[in-house]
Amino acid sequence: MTRSPFDRRPFQVLIAGEEFTVPFAPADLWIKAATAPAGPSGVLLELLSGPSRQRLALRLGRREITAEHMAAATREALALSVPGSEDDAYPWWVSYRLLISSALPSLAGRMVLAGLDPRDRTPAEWCYAAYGLLVQGLDTKQRFQLDAKLTAPPAGVEADDEWGEMTFDQMVAAARSAPGVR
């Protein structure tokens, strides 16, 4: 299923065989989820609310759902929420890195100065704008370096494997490899 980057409708993700409805969340909630202490596998727990969130948390507590299930669902949710195109691929790790980078002072400041408010933007709009600002003023070599760092698949993921077989630890490593993140 391909969503429009401007789509504000809820969507479903499958987690350990159970379908969960993820409500629309503007970019600020995605950023909050991506930068929460729980890390990338905690993104969906941050985005869900009410009985769905409680049900998910209980199944996690009972070990019916694992962190690896959550990591896979996060990848799916990111791919749905920040779609690319045939000519401009947006693997989930690129979106994740852009969300985290956009919370850092330098890029966050530039986005605010550009008149962008994460509360008003879909996560796709925000990620596309973040990338646009990151490459502004870069020469060819600098842009190549940025693209290489941004698009390099995390450890354990093949470049042409959109989903990968990321484990929980590998997703944590991917988060830490975001541009500007130590």
Added chain:
Amino acid sequence: MTDTLDSMDTETEISPEEAAFKADYPAVTQVAGRAIRYAPMEAGQYLAIQSLDPDDEGVTREKVTLILATLEGCIGPRQYQAMILDMARKKLEEDFPIKLFIKIMDRARRDVEKAEPTP
């Protein structure tokens, strides 16, 4: 016969069933003088517990339910039911589950800290 935590403590012969039980719950902790076997918290369980906001609404039914579900996930249904039975028989204090949970959670935190890469 329903196991109680007392009977589990004093078993001396290891059956294949008990060997499997010990393999599934390899860690041991002591709470109120009782030895409890548990499986260290998995990453997903730690995730669920981290999602509890300590500043949000205080103790709620949902939080207690999640803590107890996680505890059962760590000690298994057999020990969990035995714990409930012993509490009903007043052989365990009401705060036993939370004390046990805190010990398991402390171990999980230490494991997470050990796994953090050094700066």
